[in-house]
Amino acid sequence: MESKSTPEDDYVSFMDYLRTNGVWKSVSNVFRMLNxxxxxxxxxxxxxxxxxxxxxxxxxxxxxxxxxxxxxxxRILRHDKLVLTxxxxxxxxxxxxxxxxxxGVGSIVVDYAEDDNEMISETLFHSEHx
Numbered sequence: 001m002e003s004k005s006t007p008e009d010d011y012v013s014f015m016d017y018l019r020t021n022g023v024w025k026s027v028s029n030v031f032r033m034l035n036x037x038x039x040x041x042x043x044x045x046x047x048x049x050x051x052x053x054x055x056x057x058x059x060x061x062x063x064x065x066x067x068x069x070x071x072x073x074x075r076i077l078r079h080d081k082l083v084l085t086x087x088x089x090x091x092x093x094x095x096x097x098x099x100x101x102x103x104g105v106g107s108i109v110v111d112y113a114e115d116d117n118e119m120i121s122e123t124l125f126h127s128e129h130x
């Protein structure tokens with residue numbers, strides 16, 4: 001005779017399955033966060049916070065971290081560009097103020113970049129006396 005499984009047996013088997021595969025731990029963690037945060041949309045919160053640890057998710061997280069680092073470096077470089085441009089402007093102004101008329105030195109021409117892809121060019125013209 002075959003013995004039929006009871007609902008209690010099914011429950012025990014299912015709970016064992018959840019624990020063995022790490023599902024219970026993940027769900028329990030999300031429930032703890034849900035209780036602590038109490039978001040307006042608990043279903044969306046639950047969906048967003050149940051994560052399976054696999055190579056794709058690890059690669060996505062690594063890429064997000066790299067993007068965040070690149071954005072931080074970009075902010076620093078943009079700041080440095082502003083500082084350097086201001087210094088070039090100040091030096092240019094200083095040179096123009098100190099330049100004496102008819103001193104034999106021509107003019108200083110600086111073409112400033114309109115966007116990040118253009119280069120800054122500097123041309124000095126000197127008279128043949130120098």
